[in-house]
Amino acid sequence: MGVTRSVALALALSPLAALAQSQATHGDDSQAIMQAHAAQDEAERAARWQQLQQAIFGARSLQDGANVVQIAAPEHALDAALVPITLTMKSAMPLKALYLVIDNNPSPLASHFTFGPRADPRILKLRVRVNQYTFIHAVAETTDGKLFVSRQFVKTSGGCSAPVGADDAQALKDVGLMKLHLLGTFSPGKPLQAELMIRHPNFNGMQMDPITRGFTPARFIRTIDASFDGTPVFHLDSDISLSTDPVITFGFVPDRKGTMNLVVRDSDNALFNHSFDVPAG
């Protein structure tokens, strides 16, 4: 009985109820009701995106980005606290920046990449937390200021309040440790992909202690700066939506043998600085 009542009352309080009511009282056609719910959900999601778009991009207009940026994410995420996302930029237009928005996360703007002169912005991979069924939007910004948007729906729940993993104590011990894997063979002037791994719990402060009612203090990565021999590759503003121990794959163009430098700053203002030889020493 507990379920029936709580679900029913929750529904009664929800704005969906009005629509459900008008449908439900007209017979047993549950298909029609379900379609009505879906339509309502769709309307709510569209409204949510409108709000976010306004908040992030103001009055600037967004164009269909199907041919500019593609999102690959699992339709049903297996682990809400670690949802792998691949962004593929297909446009010949030079790109300035990329925004990743997870609409229904508590802090929706998950990542904002700004590309530097040494970047090869054709691919980005990252791992994020997804808190509930949501659209994920990717917005690519060209150097001349045009915005192109693509989206994908992801089904999962609980990624943000999800318990921190058993190994997070370990992660805190090694916090700031980094690894860089070059994916491919170095050749001067040729684009190369690299996978950056960072030990960081990225605590998002959303796990509540049932006794004290207090929350785990948040501690998460705010910025990452990658540069090759002093020339920027990318700057990333990130937030609590990145998974524990973030792994980011990005492209860059090493014009010669040199050094990839990575500077990570977290919300405690801890600064982690590592350099890697390219090609690996």
Place this chain on the structure above:
Amino acid sequence: MRADHRDTLEPSRRHESPEHGAVRVFPLQLSQPKPDAWGRQSGYPAVSTLALLSRRDALMLGLAACSMPAWRSASAQAPRPWPTDEIAPGIHVRHGLDEDVSATNDDAIANTGFIVGREAVAVLDAGGSLNDGRRLRASIRQATQLPIRYVLMSHVHPDHVFGAGAFSADHPVYVGHAGLPRALSLRWEYYRARTEAILGKDSVGAAVMPTMLVHDHGEIDLGGRVVELTAHGLAHTDSDLSGFDRQTGTLIASDLLFVRRVPSLDGSLKGWLRELALLKSVSAKRAVPGHGPTSVKWPAGCRDLERYLEVLLRETRAAIKKGQDIDAAVKTVGLSERARWALFDDYNGHNVIQAFKELEWE
């Protein structure tokens, strides 16, 4: 409403009720077969059906629920005891379903049970909800009137600890791994919200924390019957506790041992293999798995688990070495095990992610 209403209420009474307020909630339900031990019958509607209630129906149902005499009498009834197997003298085990928590199973999905000494009883995991725990308590009271002095909390997962509150009136010693309080403090609320979204409000109750912590080894004495306790390193979770009943040579493995139901990895893959190797050297006649049959031979009963974990280790390492992405690894690793386990598709991918996260830092 108290959660135990669900337990004793006949399903037919839950649904039909024109005379109690003209609620037509489940037009699909014309006849109701008798429920099984879990209080279920085939064709019981899923929660999503409930979400189709209109506002008016919802309000009326609330009123109807309060005015229905059936509910009042239900709350006065004692919880129905679970069937249990006495797998060794004095050790009774309730078989958990190879399912995930659902509105129809009270989260009674883990093997739970109790062990009876000369002077006292120890609960071997209290189950996945207050109802689950209450029914286990009823099973205990069918078998013995000895005081329930200990409740083991084998690890942090909800299907093993959410029944703990059902024993609070017995004022038992709640026994757990030294890491359990921290693990529970980080996870209880999250698990509670998720479980109560399915089972209903108050199906879990207030958080219960262990009052006796085991650091490496410990023991409890039930009167001429000592149960040895071992707190394990990072394995299935970060708070795994096992028990060993000297008198019958029975290993209480809990979720360090999965049989038939696919293991779920939430601690460390390498750690689990390490702890399993240690457990194999325990000279037990039998073991009680956390999921699967109520008793298996030991150590033969851990062969499948060990093989699964080794496959996961080998194939995840190979995927990382090949430079495969985590999402590609999820689709390939462990598939040779697919036909051997219940719920494989629900957990294997998640296990691969956990393994990948752990092994990519090697």
